[in-house]
Amino acid sequence: MEELLQAIASGLVVGSLYSLVGVGIVVIYKSTHVFNFAQGGLLMVGAYLAWFFMVRLGMPIWIGLLGGLACAVLMGFLIERFGMRRLVGQPILSLIIVTLALEALIDGVVTLFWGDREYNVYPEFIPPEPVEFLGVILSLQHIIIFIITMVIIGIFILFFKYSKWGLEMRAVAEDQQAAMCMGISTKTVFVIAWIISTVLAYLGGVLLGSINGVSTTLNQIAGNCFPVVLLGGLESIPGVLIAGLIVGVLEYISGQYLDPIVGASTRAVVPYFILILVLIVKPYGLFGLKRIERI
Amino acid sequence: MGSRKNSIGRLGIILVGVLFTMTAFGSPVVAKEIKIGVFGDVTGPIAFTGQQFWKGYSDYFKWIEKHDPIPGITVKLLMEDTAYDPKRYLPVLKKFAAKGISVGYIMGTMGTMTMDKQLRKLKIPCVSEGSGYPRALKPPGYIFLLRPLYPDFLAAACIHYMDLWKKAGNKEKPKLMEITWDVPYGRGCIKLGEPWAEKYGFEVLPYQLFSGQPNDLSTQLLRAKKLGADLIYSNHLEGHQAVLLKDAGRLGLLDKMQFCGGSESRGKQLNELAGKAAEGAWSVSHFVDWSQTDNKGIQLAMDMQKELRGGVNYETQYIMGMIPAMITASAIRYAAATFGPENVNNETIYKALTTMGEINMLGLTPNVKYSPTERRPFKSMNISKCVNGEWVEEKYDIEIPWLKP
Numbered sequence: 001m002e003e004l005l006q007a008i009a010s011g012l013v014v015g016s017l018y019s020l021v022g023v024g025i026v027v028i029y030k031s032t033h034v035f036n037f038a039q040g041g042l043l044m045v046g047a048y049l050a051w052f053f054m055v056r057l058g059m060p061i062w063i064g065l066l067g068g069l070a071c072a073v074l075m076g077f078l079i080e081r082f083g084m085r086r087l088v089g090q091p092i093l094s095l096i097i098v099t100l101a102l103e104a105l106i107d108g109v110v111t112l113f114w115g116d117r118e119y120n121v122y123p124e125f126i127p128p129e130p131v132e133f134l135g136v137i138l139s140l141q142h143i144i145i146f147i148i149t150m151v152i153i154g155i156f157i158l159f160f161k162y163s164k165w166g167l168e169m170r171a172v173a174e175d176q177q178a179a180m181c182m183g184i185s186t187k188t189v190f191v192i193a194w195i196i197s198t199v200l201a202y203l204g205g206v207l208l209g210s211i212n213g214v215s216t217t218l219n220q221i222a223g224n225c226f227p228v229v230l231l232g233g234l235e236s237i238p239g240v241l242i243a244g245l246i247v248g249v250l251e252y253i254s255g256q257y258l259d260p261i262v263g264a265s266t267r268a269v270v271p272y273f274i275l276i277l278v279l280i281v282k283p284y285g286l287f288g289l290k291r292i293e294r295i
Numbered sequence: 296m297g298s299r300k301n302s303i304g305r306l307g308i309i310l311v312g313v314l315f316t317m318t319a320f321g322s323p324v325v326a327k328e329i330k331i332g333v334f335g336d337v338t339g340p341i342a343f344t345g346q347q348f349w350k351g352y353s354d355y356f357k358w359i360e361k362h363d364p365i366p367g368i369t370v371k372l373l374m375e376d377t378a379y380d381p382k383r384y385l386p387v388l389k390k391f392a393a394k395g396i397s398v399g400y401i402m403g404t405m406g407t408m409t410m411d412k413q414l415r416k417l418k419i420p421c422v423s424e425g426s427g428y429p430r431a432l433k434p435p436g437y438i439f440l441l442r443p444l445y446p447d448f449l450a451a452a453c454i455h456y457m458d459l460w461k462k463a464g465n466k467e468k469p470k471l472m473e474i475t476w477d478v479p480y481g482r483g484c485i486k487l488g489e490p491w492a493e494k495y496g497f498e499v500l501p502y503q504l505f506s507g508q509p510n511d512l513s514t515q516l517l518r519a520k521k522l523g524a525d526l527i528y529s530n531h532l533e534g535h536q537a538v539l540l541k542d543a544g545r546l547g548l549l550d551k552m553q554f555c556g557g558s559e560s561r562g563k564q565l566n567e568l569a570g571k572a573a574e575g576a577w578s579v580s581h582f583v584d585w586s587q588t589d590n591k592g593i594q595l596a597m598d599m600q601k602e603l604r605g606g607v608n609y610e611t612q613y614i615m616g617m618i619p620a621m622i623t624a625s626a627i628r629y630a631a632a633t634f635g636p637e638n639v640n641n642e643t644i645y646k647a648l649t650t651m652g653e654i655n656m657l658g659l660t661p662n663v664k665y666s667p668t669e670r671r672p673f674k675s676m677n678i679s680k681c682v683n684g685e686w687v688e689e690k691y692d693i694e695i696p697w698l699k700p
Contacts, residue, residue, distance in 0.1 A: 003517050010511040017510070111338050119343070119534050121567040128570075130545040139545050142511070208510070213534055213568045216342050217508045224507075255505070256514040265477040265504035 002135045007252040013142040015248020016149040017208060021225040022232065022240040023153055024200035030160075030173040030235050031193035032084070033092060037099045040222025041106030042198050046072055047205030047214045048110055051120045061125045068202060076198030080191045103219070111216055119213035126210050145207045152203060153241050156196070160237060165192055173235070224251075227271040231278055233288025243286060247271045326369045327636050329627055331356075332391035332399040332419075334406045339378035340478075344532065344559060344612050345402050348424070349374065351616020352400060354599045356624065365628045367636025377406060384409040392417050397641045398626070400619045401438070404428050404480045411438055420626075420645040422619040427483025427530075429700030435670045439648055441619050442581040442660075443671045443695060445480075445557065446488030449473075449528055451579045451676035451693045452555045453492050456526045471497040472524035474515045474539060476531035477504040484530050487698045500524055509535060512542045520548055529556045536560040536576070537568035544572035555579060555678075562611040566684050573681045577689060581672075582618065582660045584679050584686045585609045592617075592659025611686075614659060622663055622672075625654045661692070671697060 021039055028036040049071045054064030079102065087095050114120070128141045160166040171179040172189045180186055208218055228247050232239030251267045258266045284290050333352065336345035356370055373394060375387040384406045391399065399414075399421035401407050407425025414421055415436040422439045425431065429446075431438035442448075453471065460469045471492050475481040481504070489499045500522045503515035516539070519527060527543075529536060536556045543549050554576045561578035569576075587593050596614055600607045630639045630647040654663040663672040674697055680689035 003514070003521070006513050006517055010513045014510050107338065111342055119537075119564045119568055121564070128541065128545070130547075137513075137546050139541070211510050212508055212538065213564070215508075215534055216338075217340060217534070220340075220507045252511075252514055256518070259503065259514075260501050260518070263501070265506040268477075268506040 003256055004253070005134060005136045007256040008249050009136045009138055010142075011249030011252035012245055013138065013146050013248070014251070015245040016146045017204060017221065017244075018225050018228045018248055019153060019241045019244025020149045020200060020207070021204045021221060022228045022244055023156055023237055024197040024204070025225065025229045026232070026235060026237055026240050027156075027169075027193050027196045027200070029229075031169050031189055032095070033173075034084070034095045034099065036197065037096065037222075037226075038102040038106060039197065039201055039225065040219030041103040041110075042072075042075070042201035043205040043208065043221065044216065044219040045075070045106050045110055045205070046198070046202030047209035047218050048114050048120070049202065050206045051122060051209065051214045052114075054123055055120065061123055065125075065206065068206070069199065072198045072202035073195050076195035077191055079198070080194035084190065084194065085187065107216070107219065114216075119215045121213050122206075122210055141210065145211070148203075148207065152200070153237065156200075157237050157241075165189075169193060223268075224271055227275040231271075231275050231285055233285030235289060236285075236287035239285065239287025247274065250274060326367055327639060328369050328371050329398070329639055330371045330373055330391075330394060330396045331623065332388075332394075332396035332421075333372060333374040334377045334384060334387060334399060334401045334410075334421075335374045336379040336402040336406070337374075337376050339380055341379050341403060341532070345379070347610045347612030348402050348616035348619075350604075350610075351596070351613040351618075352620045353616075354603050354613075355617045355620035357603055358595075358599045359624055365624065365631055368627060368631050368639060370624075370627065377402075379403055379405050381405055381409045385413060388413055388417070388419075392419065397639065398422075398623055398644045400623065401425055404483060405478075407431055407438055408479060411436060414438065417641075418645065419641050420648055422622050424615070424619075427480045429487060432670050433700050435668055437645065438670060439622070439665055439672075440670050441615075441622070441672060442558070443674070443676065444487065444698060444700070445483035445530055446486070446491065446698045447671075447695045448530070448557050448579040448676065449484040449488035450491060450495075450695050450698060451678060452526065452528055452577065453495055453497060454693055454695070455678050455690050456553060456555075457496060460525075468496055468498040469525040470500055470523055471526045471528065472500040472519050472522065473502040473528050473530075474512065474519065475502065475504060475529045476535055477506045481530050484528065487700060491696070491698050497526075505535075509538050512539050513546065515539075516543055516546055516548055519552065520546065524552055527552050527554045529554070529560060531556065532559050533562055533565040534568065537565050537573070540565075540569040540572040540576060544569075549575065553577065558582070558611070558615070561679060561681070561686050563609055566681065574683075576681045578679050578681075578686065580611075580677055580679065582611075582614050583658065583677065583691070584688065585611070585614075586685055586687050587658075590658045592657035595657055596659075618656070618660060621656060621659070622648075622654055626651065 025036050025039050050068035053059045053067035126141045126144050128139045130137050131140050168184045169189050172186050228243045232243035251270050254266045254270045335349055377383040377387055388410055401421050401423040404425040404427035407423045407428045411431050420437045422441055424441055426440055426442050426444050429444055493499045556578050558580035566573045583590050597607050626644050626647040629651040630643040634643045648665050649667045661673040661675040674695055676693045676695050677691045678689040679686045
């Protein structure tokens, strides 16, 4: 029982990070219908930016974090303004390929400038002390990361539901032409979507970097987030939240109980296996919208 | 007519002068250029490790060019990024072969596995970090390992642990569990090492694998706790080991088990990442620690970094990058001295590597010796321990059995 509870607790923590990264992908998809394959790279560069301000430039932690955040905002703006906007009207596949190219570009640039060290470490701003509850031992770091992630995702759910920009983004996602007729600036919506996405990637990078250290392998987490996003239904933020937690927990439970039987790490396979199973039954994902075209 | 005679006379004097100069100072000799192909995993999953390898490797050649050049030879390093990606190695090998490399350097097991067959065909000797690929030894081909096989590393840990276990008066069998990275490198110890450990007197528990960059290794550690593991061995990188040690600390297991990693599971970055949880951890390696400042090899590494990089950066992989460079340079030097600089090529370097006897490694590792039938360099391993944030000698020169693939 202790093992199962521990697996669930660890899975929830890691799953919450998947959700956070996944929300960034969903926000872009909701507004532009582009599946952003560069989210992992953006997360990695975000983690490096925070490290650059806090460690390289020696800034106080909170100022360093704000400096990184400002850069993330700028990065989102630049990607949309000088990259994606120029491709408006092009086939959607071209835009997706551009995100793949962006991922490769980020990977190369980060390696070029900062890849000469295996790991870079933040000053300790989230304490790693162990906390025991019901026989489950988590570090305070993990608990705080879980809470922060939940709060951030909660804020974004409210943002999309109640704020003017959030409602405009939903309108653009639903029908760009109709949204434009209503006086909504799609350009502004696209910029906001990319900025939100890079900010989420930045936050994910900082949280992940505080556990693992900052390295060029941080972008690997995106590999687990893609099935999470599809499982959640591509356009649903609550969906991606729940899907992230499900995948995280199942990964750890499979690690606990399947690995000894199979004799290999099943964690990397489990998200995709679940995805296939769910998509067979619900092709639009757990919370995806089933679109019906009336002729 | 007279002026023509004068011109011929002047030309004659110049020619005589030139001939005299050539005789007096020796004829101008053009040094032979030897090309070395480096399969650089400088991006991708082991980018950071590969970059340090490359620094140590290239620095050593720059250093000898300045301080101890190989007579009659100039060395040209060709490096291509192979990104630890199996798709990239063979195209790069083809490119290198077309450029006429005489010898190569491979940074990992992935490249070694991918290119072993083709290197045998092309007859290009390569020194390699790929100790997770025992088939390179059987039959011996053109891969020359820079360290014993990874199962040999595990054997070194088991031998030392068993000594301590017996000295402590324990009668029952100690329990070994591997918690390791699910890649060829990480899995490298299992097949050969675990059966050997069982014969050596360990109870071997089911190994635990993880994929990618782990964020939490609680499940693996809880199983180790449940099964009562005494020695945890891992073949993975510093970041993985840091997560393992931190989680072990959180679960209160650091005092209950001995954690030991391979040569890539130690260093100052592990200490930064894992903090106090790194204290007491072991690492098996084939080279000495930076703390051995009286070691000539370490002194050379420091001098090289001071001169070429303006300061010392205590990365363990830098030392590891120097090792293949020292071996390759020694083989080229031997081939030039034995067969003549003009005859240095892939075949004579291969002959040199297999017949030259011991290579002096300045104490950085034991002296290296290959033979026509063996591609492992030595039979001695070191174990270091993290004490007060420093990696220091726990037990050096452990004689290993050389497990047979």
